[in-house]
Amino acid sequence: MRSLAGDVIRQAFFSCSEGKLHKRLYLAICDAILSGNLTPSSRMPPTRDLADELALSRNTVLRVYEQLQAEGYISSRTGSGTFVTHSVLDNLECRPAIRDHKAVAEDHSSLSARGLQLLEHASASPRQWGAFLPGVPDVANFPHRVLKKFTDRQARQRSPELLTYDTTGGSEMLKAALTDYLRTARGVQCTPDQILITEGIHQALDLVTRSLCNPGDKAWTEEPGYWGIKNILRMNGVEIVTMPVDEQGLVPDGEHSDPPRLIFVTPSHQYPLGSVMSLSRRQLLLAQARKTASWIVEDDYDSEFRFAGQPIPALQGLETDSPVIYVGTFSKTLYPALRLGYMVLPAQLKTALKRIHSELYRGGHQLTQAALADFIKEGYYAAHIRKMRQLYSRRRQILVNLINEELGSSFLGQYNSNAGLHLIMQLPPGVDDVSLAQRANSQGILVRALSSYYASNTRLSGLLLGFASMEESEIKTSFHRLVALINEAI
Numbered sequence: 001m002r003s004l005a006g007d008v009i010r011q012a013f014f015s016c017s018e019g020k021l022h023k024r025l026y027l028a029i030c031d032a033i034l035s036g037n038l039t040p041s042s043r044m045p046p047t048r049d050l051a052d053e054l055a056l057s058r059n060t061v062l063r064v065y066e067q068l069q070a071e072g073y074i075s076s077r078t079g080s081g082t083f084v085t086h087s088v089l090d091n092l093e094c095r096p097a098i099r100d101h102k103a104v105a106e107d108h109s110s111l112s113a114r115g116l117q118l119l120e121h122a123s124a125s126p127r128q129w130g131a132f133l134p135g136v137p138d139v140a141n142f143p144h145r146v147l148k149k150f151t152d153r154q155a156r157q158r159s160p161e162l163l164t165y166d167t168t169g170g171s172e173m174l175k176a177a178l179t180d181y182l183r184t185a186r187g188v189q190c191t192p193d194q195i196l197i198t199e200g201i202h203q204a205l206d207l208v209t210r211s212l213c214n215p216g217d218k219a220w221t222e223e224p225g226y227w228g229i230k231n232i233l234r235m236n237g238v239e240i241v242t243m244p245v246d247e248q249g250l251v252p253d254g255e256h257s258d259p260p261r262l263i264f265v266t267p268s269h270q271y272p273l274g275s276v277m278s279l280s281r282r283q284l285l286l287a288q289a290r291k292t293a294s295w296i297v298e299d300d301y302d303s304e305f306r307f308a309g310q311p312i313p314a315l316q317g318l319e320t321d322s323p324v325i326y327v328g329t330f331s332k333t334l335y336p337a338l339r340l341g342y343m344v345l346p347a348q349l350k351t352a353l354k355r356i357h358s359e360l361y362r363g364g365h366q367l368t369q370a371a372l373a374d375f376i377k378e379g380y381y382a383a384h385i386r387k388m389r390q391l392y393s394r395r396r397q398i399l400v401n402l403i404n405e406e407l408g409s410s411f412l413g414q415y416n417s418n419a420g421l422h423l424i425m426q427l428p429p430g431v432d433d434v435s436l437a438q439r440a441n442s443q444g445i446l447v448r449a450l451s452s453y454y455a456s457n458t459r460l461s462g463l464l465l466g467f468a469s470m471e472e473s474e475i476k477t478s479f480h481r482l483v484a485l486i487n488e489a490i
């Protein structure tokens with residue numbers, strides 16, 4: 001039977017054609033181990049299989065294995081096979097011979113201009129779990145066992161469709177479940193065939209940009225706004241036009257001479273400031289989009305977590321056949337690594353965008369999608385959101401109280417609404433939030449600087465503080481450490 005280790009040995013064996021067969025095989029295996037191609041604990045191929053593959057006698061292979069075993073390269077475990085030993089590298093003092101990947105210097109000269117530009121603006125936090133990291137839900141509370149039960153149940157159906165490529169925009173079951181959920185929970189107007197399942201909002205933003213914009217087109221983004229959108233626009237050669245945000249959300253500019261192809265907004269909970277787009281602003285924006293034949297992209301990333309008052313319905317549902325592409329995600333309600341999100345496509349774009357999605361990304365995760373559909377239909381999704389909403393509301397209140405008590409209410413961002421997974425702690429004008437955030441990060445307090453969300457030079461200074469994933473005691477201790485740093489900075 002062919003194996004990976006067998007392939008590695010075969011390649012090394014045939015690349016050296018001199019010497020006796022026994023010696024050649026011995027050197028080939030040593031070389032594979034010392035060069036790191038066969039790593040410690042790799043299983044060696046059975047002697048009979050290797051002999052067949054290399055057209056050698058089994059005795060030759062047995063002799064080589066015995067020699068390698070005597071020298072400590074490999075060891076056999078009764079009943080389980082022969083393995084490369086862990087101690088081989090230490091014992092043989094052979095480290096210099098091993099390819100040292102770290103020694104190869106980074107060289108970016110072969111990157112494209114777009115790749116270099118993306119690197120220059122890369123903003124994702126290298127750490128994705130820790131005190132005050134914004135936008136992260138409490139993944140520790142996720143009911144894995146329930147989802148596993150549904151996944152196992154779906155797997156038992158042995159439906160080939162669940163294990164092949166998807167070209168139809170996602171699992172029909174999930175699209176149906178989401179249609180009901182989005183109608184009742186978010187006021188979205190759609191039928192299941194308008195839904196496209198994505199690998200999260202990022203992919204949805206990439207899809208709309210690539211499908212609807214030509215290089216040189218303009219797109220409006222919020223100022224301050226989400227860096228993820230801007231990176232995608234830059235990568236696609238789309239000109240970013242930043243529009244100011246006030247307490248009612250994005251301020252559209254009806255007089256703008258060059259209309260945008262796309263308008264990106266977060267109306268339910270402006271990212272990052274936290275304001276809710278007012279009804280009159282929504283109507284203005286819809287009228288503006290209709291006038292200039294632009295598409296509004298509504299990023300509804302964390303709207304499930306509103307802790308007071310009524311939920312804010314989606315902009316998409318405000319008018320029938322609105323010029324809105326709605327994008328949502330399970331990253332905040334369940335967990336980010338699930339990499340599942342959804343789009344609600346306008347009727348005139350639904351077939352084209354599903355087709356382009358399939359050509360670009362090849363749909364998958366069908367089994368997980370089917371399990372998720374059961375999870376939603378049987379009420380577990382709504383129950384999990386309810387539970388998390390209560391938990392996050394308590395944690396947010398603890399943080400708000402701490403800010404009020406220890407720093408004063410002027411430190412609470414002016415647009416914060418009682419919602420979401422983070423809040424804005426505003427800093428006095430002139431405080432360098434970027435260096436403050438860097439200092440905090442170096443001590444494991446993963447705040448982000450508000451000013452880094454702006455493109456223009458008119459910036460508020462502040463910190464984004466995520467609270468959803470932190471236990472009460474951790475919020476308190478980390479907050480006190482942060483206050484000490486703030487006091488040093490002001």
Ligand SMILES: Cc1ncc(COP(=O)(O)O)c(C=O)c1O
Pocket residue numbers: 135199200201202203226228266271299301328329330331336340341
């Ligand atoms: C405003 C906003 N939109 C979209 C996303 C990304 O969502 P996804 O994980 O579905 O790609 C984030 C992630 O933090 C976000 O903050």
